[in-house]
Amino acid sequence: MSKFAIIGGTGLTQLEGLTIRNAEMLDTPYGATSSAVLHGMYAGREVLFLARHGHPHRIAPHQVNYRANLWALRHAGADKVISVNAVGSIASDLETGHFCVPDQIIDYTWGREHTLFEGDLQHVTHVDFSYPYDANLRKRLSAAIAVHGYSCKYHGVYGCTQGPRLETVAEIKRMERDGCDIVGMTGMPEAALARELGLSYASLALVVNPAAGKSDGVITMAQIDAAIKTGMDKVKSILARVLTA
Incomplete structure (x- = not known):
């Protein structure tokens, strides 16, 4: 039987309603995970549940040990992973509080430990990454969102930036020209590592702010925190629906 893992991002360092049987700190070949695998x-x-930024929220996006996190989830028995991501909106049809279930990703990060296939290898391995998100898992997320009637863009391009700072207006304009619909800081290398490990992987992206230059004012953490607080109740109801469908 399939076992789901949920990776909680900003605003989801713990999963309310999760009855914890065991908290496992795994010794991985890649070092320590962000938090215990619950x-x-x-x-x-x-x-299974893992807080990407630790609990409490303390690990910056560029310092997350993505390799250890994904390896630990597979070692613990997961074969399907739902990643919860807080993102900014670039596309005009995405507003704060809306969801996006992306089907493509562009990686703007640098310097992150981004692959399991390096070092003293027996042979070089290349994985196909044409379609970075699992189609069936995306359908399940989309169906769960539709049942609840939440506003959602059921496809889109996730642009992953280095962080932890937010982007400039010029950077967002470039990303828009590149075709990005949303911008976040944690989509990569997480998605690629899941593919290398043979895990079905999809993103549930919650829009928590308009990207730089997409609103009249500056982006404030107070506005982002308010959007996260409101949106996470919806996230939990979507996750519950996916698991029981």
């Missing part, structure tokens, strides 16, 4: 029951189904 084994428990959620919405009546066995699930």
